[in-house]
Amino acid sequence: RKEVEQDPGPFNVPEGATVAFNCTYSNSASQSFFWYRQDCRKEPKLLMSVYSSGNEDGRFTAQLNRASQYISLLIRDSKLSDSATYLCVVNSYSNDYKLSFGAGTTVTVRA
Amino acid sequence: DAMVIQNPRYQVTQFGKPVTLSCSQTLNHNVMYWYQQKSSQAPKLLFHYYDKDFNNEADTPDNFQSRRPNTSFCFLDIRSPGLGDAAMYLCATSFSFLASGANYQETQYFGPGTRLLVL
Numbered sequence: 050r051k052e053v054e055q056d057p058g059p060f061n062v063p064e065g066a067t068v069a070f071n072c073t074y075s076n077s078a079s080q081s082f083f084w085y086r087q088d089c090r091k092e093p094k095l096l097m098s099v100y101s102s103g104n105e106d107g108r109f110t111a112q113l114n115r116a117s118q119y120i121s122l123l124i125r126d127s128k129l130s131d132s133a134t135y136l137c138v139v140n141s142y143s144n145d146y147k148l149s150f151g152a153g154t155t156v157t158v159r160a
Numbered sequence: 161d162a163m164v165i166q167n168p169r170y171q172v173t174q175f176g177k178p179v180t181l182s183c184s185q186t187l188n189h190n191v192m193y194w195y196q197q198k199s200s201q202a203p204k205l206l207f208h209y210y211d212k213d214f215n216n217e218a219d220t221p222d223n224f225q226s227r228r229p230n231t232s233f234c235f236l237d238i239r240s241p242g243l244g245d246a247a248m249y250l251c252a253t254s255f256s257f258l259a260s261g262a263n264y265q266e267t268q269y270f271g272p273g274t275r276l277l278v279l
Contacts, residue, residue: 053202057200081265090248090275091272091273092250092270092273093250094270095267095269098267136202136203140265147205147208148205148265148268150202150203151202152200152201152202153200153202
């Protein structure tokens with residue numbers, strides 16, 4: 050089983066729509082959670098960290114469900130510029146310094 | 161200003177011809193990573209350095225080597241590239257510290273990547 054699993058999508062949505070997707074992780078000891086955004090042929094960039102109580106950054110809302118071991122990302126009022134692949138990233142506080150990446154969920158926002 | 165710099169951005173090499181990719185950082189981070197990413201796949205960690213300590217992933221082929229001569233620079237050497245090694249190679253850095261007996265890692269910052277083509 051992969052450490053981090055995501056629905057690859059693609060999620061095709063019109064401008065202004067709301068889109069949401071989840072990511073599941075297998076290591077119950079995981080402590081840190083992130084969403085990274087990756088544009089085509091570019092490097093991943095941190096979109097937001099995910100906190101236990103859930104957090105919001107503008108049109109983006111992230112939630113964490115430890116009991117079911119998943120995190121979610123919701124994008125409100127989608128813009129064309131939101132089209133990208135969103136990578137779910139998990140870190141466990143242990144004797145290593147590594148992140149586990151999902152393969153990404155592709156979102157395409159159409160005019 | 162770029163904080164993690166990778167050179168070259170694009171590299172074309174011949175099958176079996178050694179190639180070196182470079183990464184430099186201005187963040188003074190103590191951990192540097194090399195990832196391989198193929199199309200529609202997650203970045204795959206090849207190895208990382210915690211300061212000067214080298215940590216190889218168990219499934220990283222011997223064909224891949226790395227050097228970190230100082231805090232700012234890290235190199236990825238591919239000794240005999242095969243067609244299957246064509247990919248985007250991403251360098252990343254982070255700051256990691258010990259607290260209460262556990263290792264904590266701050267955000268990883270990625271360089272723009274080097275896209276490798278093997279002919």
